[in-house]
Amino acid sequence: MSQGNRKLRLYVTIGQRLFRDSLLFQLLLHNEIDLVGESETGIDTLKSLESARPGVLIIEENLPDNDGLTIAEHALSEHPALAVLLISDTPVSANRLAIYLEAGIKAVVSKHQPIQDLVKTLFYIRNGQVYVGAWQKPDAPSQGMLNAYNALSGREREVARLIASRIPIKDIAEQLGVSCKTVHSYKDRIFVKLGFERLPELILFMKRHHNGAAA
Amino acid sequence: MSQGNRKLRLYVTIGQRLFRDSLLFQLLLHNEIDLVGESETGIDTLKSLESARPGVLIIEENLPDNDGLTIAEHALSEHPALAVLLISDTPVSANRLAIYLEAGIKAVVSKHQPIQDLVKTLFYIRNGQVYVGAWQKPDAPSQGMLNAYNALSGREREVARLIASRIPIKDIAEQLGVSCKTVHSYKDRIFVKLGFERLPELILFMKRHHNGAAA
DNA sequence: GCACGTTTGTAGGAATTTCCTACAGCAAAG
DNA sequence: CTTTGCTGTAGGAAATTCCTACAAACGTGC
Known part of the structure; x- marks a missing residue:
């Protein structure tokens, strides 16, 4: 960033x-x-x-x-x-x-x-650039999120959904039959792809765009 | 809570x-x-x-x-x-x-x-209580913070300052000559005493009240 | 002045998070 | 066909969040 x-x-x-x-x-x-x-x-x-x-x-x-x-x-x-x-x-x-x-x-x-x-x-x-997002978007920050979601693999989407539902990692790992570390890796990759940094961002994104019926 | x-x-x-x-x-x-x-x-x-x-x-x-x-x-x-x-x-x-x-x-x-x-x-x-903070404060939520700060011990204040400056825990531990876990314990205790839950709260609090000259 | 309760300094554990690196297999692209 | 990159898998280090534990010091009541 x-x-x-x-x-x-x-x-x-x-x-x-x-x-x-x-x-x-x-x-x-x-x-x-x-x-x-x-x-x-x-x-x-x-x-x-x-x-x-x-x-x-x-x-x-x-x-x-x-x-x-x-x-x-x-x-x-x-x-x-x-x-x-x-x-x-x-x-x-x-x-x-x-x-x-x-x-x-x-x-x-x-x-x-x-x-x-x-x-x-x-x-x-802060690097000297000028940004005029209210008028035009140079590289459409944060709107790429929906496209980015489409770039997630099947497994990644599945993990994204589970994590956004606040299911504990170790439960997800058990459910998918893989190691906790693997689930972490999916999580990391999802965050990188979507440009997120904290769990609330993912939760909110999933609720808004891919989670219609919340628990 | x-x-x-x-x-x-x-x-x-x-x-x-x-x-x-x-x-x-x-x-x-x-x-x-x-x-x-x-x-x-x-x-x-x-x-x-x-x-x-x-x-x-x-x-x-x-x-x-x-x-x-x-x-x-x-x-x-x-x-x-x-x-x-x-x-x-x-x-x-x-x-x-x-x-x-x-x-x-x-x-x-x-x-x-x-x-x-x-x-x-x-x-x-959500527990059925009524709160009218804009008019009067029943138990002065969040204003107790300054009093709470006074309740910190010397060591706790020192650690609060170091943590709020974003000095890594292991550096703090080394500097104080104690274990990382001990520093964590101080941190936990500070958070409980001040009613905080995330680092930004402590950073902001220290900047506002006890850190005049930030690094 | 002594005894009991609280605070302080110390430390460990378990689960999660954040940020990295690694690697094998497969698919796409040149 | 080979190189490049994405996917599924997993490990590590440090930090975080939430606990428990325990001995020494402090204090307040009686």
Whole structure:
């Protein structure tokens, strides 16, 4: 996901605590991510950027005290190398996107996109790339999941279903008549193919796309 | 956290995908939670409750197509045993809270509360309790964290700091001159004392309260 | 001041997870 | 026909999650 070895120094500005916590818990599962700061407001963000020195700033379009664009412009004027990822409330119009890119924002992800888009975009832009997922998708991050599922072998699909049902590995192994380690291998391979990193991603994916009748 | 052994059958209605995903990934880490359905709108929710048969419904106050209260009232009229947890955008006034409780809503959590509040409330209300955290805190969930930190022993604090810095366990063990298993024990004890379940919670807590200068 | 209960430091186990490597057989592609 | 890659199989190392265990120290009640 990331080519460099250096950590991604992240600053997150999101107004609502519940949302910020959820996102941070998710992002902090990646040990390449080093959270160097967070705040609820644009003003607090501007005040602490100097000392926090993030490489990437995730900031909401609509903050309690200001709009993300204005804050981003201020931040970029002092830290031109900062990669800013804007979280928009709605899909962004071409007009508005042009304004954002003009301002030097590296990526826009809307709140209606899956969270994987945000994570992938995060790693994408820290290497200097620009990502405009709300308007067009360069390599369709996370939409390839359905195609990826079709790429699973029969055995892999079977294991995917069992694992997503939270059946313990050793039960699956017994049921299939193979070693636990083999089941683990299937699991690993499934995760790699689908681009997942944690069990909840697989559970949710299977429920949404291939599991109609849950237990 | 939960006294019964039966799974918590959960339905989640949240408009924004990014937010819904983050929350679901978090909640699905608990294997007592069985997600039986999710949707973006109130109408879709009402349509699928019959077949999904959740025990708890998490629903936003402001949905794209309707308001959560109206949907909850409809849902409760058909499924009186359903425990509804409303996610409000702002702290709820006493007036509004009275209306919610009158309607049979079991809990209100605002988007400005930490996510632990939501998780704890979820398990709380499924046992028939009522929780009104946005207005008053019955047992101050998650605010006890700071007090809990004071209850950590010296050694525990030291290990908490090292673990939160993502220093590998075996390095910590070596550095402290004890076995890996001992470090694990400290970690377990820290998690129990602070009420945490995943590493990101500890990382975030330490950054926010006891780690001023992050590496 | 002593005794009993709790906390602290220490450590082990079992099952899972995450991330790797390995290898044989088969299928597709050149 | 041969090379390349995918599939099924399995092992290892480290971490995680959830337990139990036990001796020393601490403390509080009486």
